Amino acid sequence: MKKLLGGLALVALTGLFPLSAQAETSNHSTNGIVEFEGEYEKEIYDPENPGTIVDPGESPSTDGPLRIDFVPTLNFGRNKITKSERLFSANAQLFHGDTPARGNFVQVSDYRGTGAGWTLQVRQEEQFTNNQTLNHQLKGAVLSFDSSWTNSVRPQASGPTVKKEVIRIENIGATYTLAEAGKDKGEGTWAINFGASSENTNGMANTLSPSLDAEGNQVLDPTFDNKPVSKNSAVTLSVPTEIMIDPVPYTTVLTWTLSELP
Template identity: 30%
Template sequence: MSKLVLKSAALLTAALILTPALAQTVKADTAASYDSTGQVTFTPNTDVTGPVDPSDPTLPYQPTDPNSPDGKPQPGTAGPLSIDYASSFDFGTHPVGTTGIVYAASQKGTDSSGAAATRDNYVQVTDKRGSFAGWSLSVTQGAQFATASGDQLVGAALTLGNGAIQGKATSLPADVSATSTTLTPGAASGTILGATAGHGVGTSLLNFGSADGMSNSDTSVALDLGTIVNASNQKAQAYTANLTWTLADTPANA
């Protein structure tokens, strides 16, 4: 048999072998298709958010409440839009007869390493609604500083100064804040911290001092005794005032 005949026979055999394979490939290319889907759903988060560090809100912080017997602050509010923490203020102990002096308070606490750490006083709000609707926070001093028996520190004024937003923990922090707020007993402040629509998602802080949480920690929250306060209306007792922080789901005005 010649080489030409052998070559032709080999090609024919190969063709017969490949033809069914090609036919199967054609059938696979024309098979039916079917669509399915993937889905994930999120709901508003109602977990309580703990206090974070005013200097680095990606880290936890344990603030000390100077007016609580055990030093522990009350827990933050529950719900997807929450006030997680607001500082309480201790302006110290002073002799009767002091006038015209401004006393300041700073925030004591423990940082993430367990070390004592002084920070700016602050208020912390978390929005986990998932609506991006914005919100507004105000504060009210219920009455003038007074003793347990009702004697008032007439003429004293409480100022929350050097307000600065610390929003490092979120890509969409609050975008409205008051630089300085002097409280009028019995009257609510305007928006002291807030978010317009599309902002204030996650955790935002208003530091009374600076955005870094430490620069003006000992001067920004101040109690001014003024010139009206004098020895004739100062008793050798503790004077206190209650502050109420109110969070509304109303977007702040830019």
Template identity: 30%
Template structure:
């Protein structure tokens, strides 16, 4: 008798009857206000540039304020107006020089979006080292635009065109409302041409030839 051996291959699938276990974890970080100085940067390229004056400290700070140079002019004894020259900045890493209209650069790193105001004050009359003054001269300064070198979009929306004179008055130039002006912003005070800051000298107020100068104080504060 022949015997037949039949081999059966059994595949058994056993369902998993246990319960999946979930564990929740955390990922967190903390941002704090920056209380140190912030180096000024090229308005277009965002690279660090050589400062004119040391940047101020604090989460709401000034890192750059261009001097206003009005050049050399012939003494004519008449009322005259002069435009500020364009300004040259120098990149720290490459020594590359670029020209811009005069500008002020501010930093709002408070993280609150509370807004701010930038103002300016003339501290003394235009005068020579020997004390001779130009009486009743004034500057016309306009905030033409505010641009972010880092791509921020909520730019300050209130821009002023103001006359600045030696009367002790603090004059607003630009304001950021709540939710505006966070990060680093370059405030351009001109357009490389006819809208640069303007110096007006009254009729017959120049008594002597020579170099005249004054100082301006830029004031950055919480929005009023």
């Protein structure tokens, strides 16, 4: 019995302490830390080729990780006064350098890293006005945005949603939503486009056409190295036929607002 018990004890000890284990081993874990400061550099990108940096000239913008990088200056050009056909298209967006004309666009960036979402809105502060003339206001004139779409180097499925119907600013001072990014949407940089050129590869219909003067000549823009001006039918201004128009420039103010979702 003693030999048998001793044999069992030996087997048990061999199982607990293998002969190959000559020394104890231990594992230790440490942490790696990297910290960043600053923010992504503000660049404006071609709304139809979002990997390409472009120069659309000066524009108001905001700062911070959630910001508006660029908003268009809507110029409807010089137009003949008529009693009918009072629907005027905005000039398409031009750029310094080799980039051709594009539809008008707003560029939004969200680098908060929270995925909280955002809303882009616009408000017309006053009617088109010129206080230095007799008929000083284009009463009933309506600014409209159509053919909305978004573009980014990021997947389209992660982008904001835009209104598919025409956005008509019929109430001066009211706020209209142009795009909305829900939870985990709209991160990175996105172009909110109104219209597109014939060169776009996103399946959007062309809304640009040459801008011609009264003699049928192509209008050139000296601000952009005398590039030809195009009209964008996706952004229009309609003026009622009964309203008197004077041969002067009329202006308005648009406020673009980018808000965090609650």
